[in-house]
Amino acid sequence: MKNKLLLIYRKLHKEFGPRDWWPADTPFEVIVGAILTQNTAWTNVEKAIRNLKKAKCLNPKGLSELSNDRLAGLIRPAGYYNIKAKRLKNFLKVLQKEFGGSLKRLFKLPLKRLREKLLSINGIGPETADSILLYAGKKPIFVIDAYTKRVLLRHGMIDDGATYEQMQAIFMKHLPRSVKLFNEYHALIVELAKGYCRKRAHCTLCPLKGMK
DNA sequence: GACCAGGCACATC
DNA sequence: GATGTGCATGGT
Numbered sequence: 599m600k601n602k603l604l605l606i607y608r609k610l611h612k613e614f615g616p617r618d619w620w621p622a623d624t625p626f627e628v629i630v631g632a633i634l635t636q637n638t639a640w641t642n643v644e645k646a647i648r649n650l651k652k653a654k655c656l657n658p659k660g661l662s663e664l665s666n667d668r669l670a671g672l673i674r675p676a677g678y679y680n681i682k683a684k685r686l687k688n689f690l691k692v693l694q695k696e697f698g699g700s701l702k703r704l705f706k707l708p709l710k711r712l713r714e715k716l717l718s719i720n721g722i723g724p725e726t727a728d729s730i731l732l733y734a735g736k737k738p739i740f741v742i743d744a745y746t747k748r749v750l751l752r753h754g755m756i757d758d759g760a761t762y763e764q765m766q767a768i769f770m771k772h773l774p775r776s777v778k779l780f781n782e783y784h785a786l787i788v789e790l791a792k793g794y795c796r797k798r799a800h801c802t803l804c805p806l807k808g809m810k
Numbered sequence: 811g812a813c814c815a816g817g818c819a820c821a822t823c
Numbered sequence: 824g825a826t827g828t829g830c831a832t833g834g835t
């Protein structure tokens with residue numbers, strides 16, 4: 599498994615080159631994006647982020663000071679805007695109350711407790727937590743999302759009932775715990791899934807075709 | 811006008 | 824533990 603995973607990584611890296619993820623200017627923007635992109639196309643999230651930037655409130659203090667309704671209005675293009683406004687506020691409340699509004703202090707927690715802390719916030723599940731940990735906190739955690747599952751399925755590495763933890767373990771048990779590797783690998787999988795694994799027919803063109 | 815997109819919480823059985 | 828449902832916009 600270890601060799602296969604590394605082989606796949608090299609092949610994808612050669613095919614697509616470095617992806618330079620996550621598409622955001624600051625760790626806080628990563629966190630906001632991670633919540634906004636829940637079951638939502640990224641192009642819609644971009645519009646919402648643009649609105650927040652235009653309103654000059656894409657920072658912990660700025661967002662905290664907005665009313666739920668005003669925040670919901672700004673993130674409207676991202677869909678589920680009422681519930682996502684609450685989820686952003688839920689995160690901000692914990693950040694303010696327990697970490698003085700400082701992401702640096704939040705990310706100082708030991709990794710296990712940090713992940714549990716994020717998961718304890720209503721509206722932050724495993725994928726959102728792990729995206730925050732890897733892409734905002736630079737922690738060695740592998741992110742599993744719909745793209746990752748689709749690629750694993752298409753290439754026969756899991757069956758349909760696989761849990762988040764099982765899929766995550768495939769990568770984390772067999773790869774060196776490198777933030778850079780986990781970051782790049784997940785981004786490459788997204789690229790592969792977007793281009794080649796969306797429909798079965800596309801698999802004939804897949805860069806991984808013929809690998810076993 | 812369906813169908814889909816980088817989830818998650820909650821109700822019910 | 825498994826299954827079903829609400830949440831909502833914008834692109835194809």
